[in-house]
Amino acid sequence: MLPDTPDNLKQIIGIYKAYAVPMDFYWRDLLYIAEQVFLNPLPAFKYFISKDYLDRDNAYSGDNAALRIWRGGGDAHPELREFMAKGESDRKLPKLLHHLWHDRVNMEFAEACMQAMLWHEDINPKFNAYLDSDEYRANSDRAIRAYFKGNPVMLGLYKLFPEMFHEQVKRLSYYSNLGLFWEVMAPVFFEMSDLYDEGKLTSVPAAMDFLVNGIFAIAGRPIYHHAYIKGECYEIIPKSQGFTWLYEAALPYVEAVFYRTAPFRGTKSYNAQARQVPPEQKDFHYGILYADVFPVGSAGIPPTLLMQDMLHFLPDYLIEEYSQHGRGEDDSLIQLGVTFQRSMYNVTSAVIQALRCALLYPLDDPNPEHLKANRAFFEQNLDRFKRPEARLQDIQDQSYR
Amino acid sequence: MPNIVEIAVNTEGFSTLVAAVTAAGLVEALSGDGPFTVFAPNDDAFAKLPPGTVQTLVDNPPQLARILKYHVASGAWTKSDLAEKAQLSSLESSPIPIRVAPDFEVKNATVLAADIEASNGVIHVIDTVILMG
Numbered sequence: 001m002l003p004d005t006p007d008n009l010k011q012i013i014g015i016y017k018a019y020a021v022p023m024d025f026y027w028r029d030l031l032y033i034a035e036q037v038f039l040n041p042l043p044a045f046k047y048f049i050s051k052d053y054l055d056r057d058n059a060y061s062g063d064n065a066a067l068r069i070w071r072g073g074g075d076a077h078p079e080l081r082e083f084m085a086k087g088e089s090d091r092k093l094p095k096l097l098h099h100l101w102h103d104r105v106n107m108e109f110a111e112a113c114m115q116a117m118l119w120h121e122d123i124n125p126k127f128n129a130y131l132d133s134d135e136y137r138a139n140s141d142r143a144i145r146a147y148f149k150g151n152p153v154m155l156g157l158y159k160l161f162p163e164m165f166h167e168q169v170k171r172l173s174y175y176s177n178l179g180l181f182w183e184v185m186a187p188v189f190f191e192m193s194d195l196y197d198e199g200k201l202t203s204v205p206a207a208m209d210f211l212v213n214g215i216f217a218i219a220g221r222p223i224y225h226h227a228y229i230k231g232e233c234y235e236i237i238p239k240s241q242g243f244t245w246l247y248e249a250a251l252p253y254v255e256a257v258f259y260r261t262a263p264f265r266g267t268k269s270y271n272a273q274a275r276q277v278p279p280e281q282k283d284f285h286y287g288i289l290y291a292d293v294f295p296v297g298s299a300g301i302p303p304t305l306l307m308q309d310m311l312h313f314l315p316d317y318l319i320e321e322y323s324q325h326g327r328g329e330d331d332s333l334i335q336l337g338v339t340f341q342r343s344m345y346n347v348t349s350a351v352i353q354a355l356r357c358a359l360l361y362p363l364d365d366p367n368p369e370h371l372k373a374n375r376a377f378f379e380q381n382l383d384r385f386k387r388p389e390a391r392l393q394d395i396q397d398q399s400y401r
Numbered sequence: 402m403p404n405i406v407e408i409a410v411n412t413e414g415f416s417t418l419v420a421a422v423t424a425a426g427l428v429e430a431l432s433g434d435g436p437f438t439v440f441a442p443n444d445d446a447f448a449k450l451p452p453g454t455v456q457t458l459v460d461n462p463p464q465l466a467r468i469l470k471y472h473v474a475s476g477a478w479t480k481s482d483l484a485e486k487a488q489l490s491s492l493e494s495s496p497i498p499i500r501v502a503p504d505f506e507v508k509n510a511t512v513l514a515a516d517i518e519a520s521n522g523v524i525h526v527i528d529t530v531i532l533m534g
Contacts, residue, residue, distance in 0.1 A: 067460055069453055217453030220464040242467035247533065357451075358532045360509050370509075 001345045001385075004204040007321075007398055009196070012207060012343035014318035015310065015336060017193035019343075022309035023186040024077045025084075026110035028053045030179030034172045038227050039147050039165070041154065047107045048095060054081070060218065061187035069217050070187035071194070077186075080105075083312055106309050110178065112300035116256040118174045120281055123260075124252040127177070127223070127243060131170050136237065140169040143227050143234040173237055176225040181249035184221060188214045193315070204346060211350035212357065221245035254351050258344060259384065260284040261301045288344045290389045293337035307337045326401050335401050342395045352381050402520040405439050406432045409524075417447040417455070424459045425466035435521035436477040438489065440497070440507050442530045450530060467493055471533050477523045480505055480515045495533040507531060 002008055029046075032053040037046045054076040057064040062074020086092055087103035098104050121128050130136050144165050148154040158165050192210055195201040201210065223245060225237040237243065263270050263277055263286050270276045278284060291302040299305050311333060314322075318339070322332040356363075360377055361370035385392040394400040406428055409415045418441055422428055431437065447455055458465040470492040478489065480501060488496040498508050505512040510529035517524040 067457065069457075213451045213453075216451035218457055219454060220458035220461055220468065222461050222464055239461070240463045242463040244464050244467070251534075355534070359534055 001349045001392055001395070002204055002342055003396060005398065008342060009202070009204050009207065010317060010321065011339040012204070012346050013193055013196040013201065014315045014321075015339045015343045016189040017315055018310035018313040018318070018336070019306075019340070020186045020189035020193065021077050021080050021083075021313040022105050022109075022306070023182050023189070024080050025049070025105040026107065027179045027182035027186060028056060028076065029105075029107055030110055030114070030175045030182070031056075034176035034179060035226055035228050038172060038229065039144065039168055047099065047104065058183060058187055059221075060184060061190075069214075070191045072187040072190040077190070079313055088312065106299070106305035108299035109303055109306040109309065110182075112261075112298075113253070113257050114171075114174045114178045116261045116300065117178060117252055118171055119262070120252075120256045120260050120284075122282060123255045124248060127248045127252070130237065130241060130243075131173060137166060139234070139236045139238075140166050143229060143236055144169065146229045146232070146234060147227075149230075169236065172227070173225040176237070177223055177249050178253065180221070180223050181245065181253055184214075184218050184245060208346055208350045208353065211347060212354045215246065215250065215350065215354045216357070219244060219246035219250075223248045250351075254348065257287055257301070258289050258348055259287040261286045261288075264296060264298045264300060264302065285384070285387055285389060288341055289348060289385070289391060290387070291341065291391070292389075293334060293341055295333050295337070302337065303340070304333075304337075307333050307340065310336055310340065338401050341391055345392065345395055352378070402518070404432050404521045405435075405437060405519045405524060408517065408519050409441060414443045414445075415441065417444045418442060421447075421455070421459065421465060421469060425462050425469050427466055427469055431473070431521075433521065436475075437492075437522035438474045438476060438478040439522065439524045440472045440510070440512075440527045440531065441524050442472070442510070442527050443513070446510070446527060446529050468530075468532065471495060471497065471531060479523055480512075480525070491533075493533060497531065 002012070029049045032049045033043070033046050036050065036053075037043050040046070057074035058072070059066050061068060061070040061072040064074050084105070087098045087101075089098075089101070089103055117124070144158055145155070148158065188211065192201060192207060195210070201207055221244065222239040223237070223243040224235070224239045224241070227234045227236055260281070262284065286301060288301050288303065293302050293307075295304045295307060296302060297304050314336065318336070319332075322335045323329055326332075326335055356374060356377060360374050361367070363374070365371055365374070384390070391400075403411070406419075406422065409419050409422070422431060431439070458468060473492045474489040474497065475492065478486075483489075483499050484501045486499055488498045491497050500506045505515055505525075507525065507527055508531040510527035510531050512525045513528050514526040517526070
């Protein structure tokens, strides 16, 4: 969907790199919250990730990876560690001051994505059916009782409002789901950036192909939720359930965050009675592919907080690019937001091509019936971009910044 | 008469499938009474998958088992039995779309050899690994 121009390639690869650094924090902290913070009733320090989780080896990159597919390192990226130490203020202050001054990685973006996946429950039917099963409830019950052992107040509240506690555990299962999803995407984006710097990634379609191969390579990764309570592992969603990265994480993520999300709060009012908001969630189109990329301050889409995060890790060539266009440094936040939107069209193209590879036929298939089926599939996907708010038309033009 | 697993083991061109079924721990289940209908991808079908796909699955037996179960349906369904059916329900629970005419096709795979009889069901050899969705 994104035209193959050198400028587009430079923009999307640069932004993948800037996205990969905070993403390296997001996945680690999402898993830290799902596995360690768990049901802490006052999780004021949930963004204060532990050293273990910063050092934790990525399952698919680094020397200690269980299965090394990508070339990057295993523990937290050096640029991330440097930013966490000094922040935007470039001063080594206590962690709490950086946090209160909001001079940190904006985990709220990651949580907004998780929330979108949790809320659009029709897009992940097998996973959600398990979350509603007796087995999951029993696992969740065991973990809740273990976590609050010796805490009569919380155990009393659990007795009074069990559904509320189980709902919280379901949310945490989605923290784990998204964390395991991004654990894979961060090294993919780092490697794309490295390949571009080395002159080995030279076109937009090549970038898309790299993503398609990555999606397939990792499609069967297990999606699970383990919680560690007093040193013991509680398997809330065991790996043996057979949930996979592609079906239970990647595809629901794309649908929830790229296409749907929710109307953003802030600068615009929506009148639901006047049908300005669709009555069915499946008709929501407020995702990044449709967003008016404006820094409204939202955690979700438009992703102001993510844009702020990416601003800290832009490669030099993008800083230079943004200074030469628009209002230079003054609107680089919007420029990088639009670049991010372009780059997500590239990811969406990769997802559509991967689905075509998996479920339909090769592009050079000699059977006309097969080509007809391919065409129907592409048309069905493209129909979603015929809406007036879709940005597909805009990204065709290099002046959309 | 040999069962489904014995036929796969003793037929050339199914070594990847046999390795996958073994890694997923499905040998015993597919050697049971059944009856089953198995859409068996040959080695060329697995080779068409992008690099790394099979390795990640083999490292994760429950996930591999789920993909393999999508290739199996309850009951012994021959090509002529399937003429009346648009789909079969797989052991994975997702439906498998079937077309018998003009060509015998299972989802996006073409059947290369149909109606191979086993003691516990029927095997149809396919040219592509099929995936749910």
